[in-house]
Amino acid sequence: MKSTRERILQTLLENPRTPITDLAEAVGINPISVRHHLSSLENDGLVDWEEERHGVGRPRLVYFLTEAGQEHFPTRYFRLTNQLLEELKKTLPEETVRKIFLNMANTLSSEHSKRANSVPLEERLNILQEFLTAEGFVIEWDKDDENYYIREITCPYYHVGQSHPEVCTLDQTIISNILNIPARKINCILQGDQHCSFVIPHKDLEASNE
Numbered sequence: 001m002k003s004t005r006e007r008i009l010q011t012l013l014e015n016p017r018t019p020i021t022d023l024a025e026a027v028g029i030n031p032i033s034v035r036h037h038l039s040s041l042e043n044d045g046l047v048d049w050e051e052e053r054h055g056v057g058r059p060r061l062v063y064f065l066t067e068a069g070q071e072h073f074p075t076r077y078f079r080l081t082n083q084l085l086e087e088l089k090k091t092l093p094e095e096t097v098r099k100i101f102l103n104m105a106n107t108l109s110s111e112h113s114k115r116a117n118s119v120p121l122e123e124r125l126n127i128l129q130e131f132l133t134a135e136g137f138v139i140e141w142d143k144d145d146e147n148y149y150i151r152e153i154t155c156p157y158y159h160v161g162q163s164h165p166e167v168c169t170l171d172q173t174i175i176s177n178i179l180n181i182p183a184r185k186i187n188c189i190l191q192g193d194q195h196c197s198f199v200i201p202h203k204d205l206e207a208s209n210e
Contacts, residue, residue, distance in 0.1 A: 004029060008037055009046065009065065013073055017052065017062040038063060045138030045154045046072060067136035068156045078159050085164045101166055105173035108135070113177045121179075125150075128178045137171070143202070150175060150183065152196040158189065165190055172198065 002010065004027060011026045012018055020038070024031040041047035046069035051059040071078070089097055112131045116124040125141050125148065132139050136156030142149055157167045168190065175183040175198055183200050187193035 005037055009072055012065050016064045019060050019062050068154045071156050071159050081160050082163050101169045105170045109174040109177040116178050124179050146202060148200045150198045161190055
């Protein structure tokens with residue numbers, strides 16, 4: 001039997017932009033409990049919400065799956081993506097495929113890289129976090145006396161990456177581009193770690209800001 005959390009995600013997959021009252025009815029629990037689960041799903045980056053006008057009066061909140069939430073389900077979209085990548089890898093040399101992913105990462109991050117180019121290093125990290133959140137990641141960063149650490153709590157490329165680990169170069173390149181310094185990967189979820197994470201020494205970030 002599916003958990004309440006799974007049933008909420010399934011309902012939002014089948015009925016995007018659903019208000020809490022409709023979710024409660026579909027799942028069979030009270031709206032207060034649904035709100036609690038939605039808060040947890042939102043914190044995990046799987047669900048988001050926005051206000052929607054509905055007749056006269058105050059707007060209501062409607063909920064929908066984020067890209068990461070959609071990737072929670074094995075849909076035809078993933079099969080198509082996997083098939084496309086398989087055909088690319090059969091047809092093109094390995095180096096050409098690598099360059100395609102590199103070019104994609106450069107294109108995705110170009111605007112934010114320019115924006116982050118002249119700001120202090122911790123503001124660059126905030127710009128990076130903002131960008132990756134918009135792309136469907138949930139990330140956090142912190143630091144100690146020697147290093148900055150970036151952890152990906154959820155990754156929208158996870159399911160595709162299981163068959164095509166080349167996609168992992170996308171986020172690593174984006175991180176390096178926006179911070180203007182190479183980021184070293186120290187953990188990878190595809191290798192059995194709990195999260196993907198990266199490390200950047202303080203001295204490298206400070207040098208890149210000079």
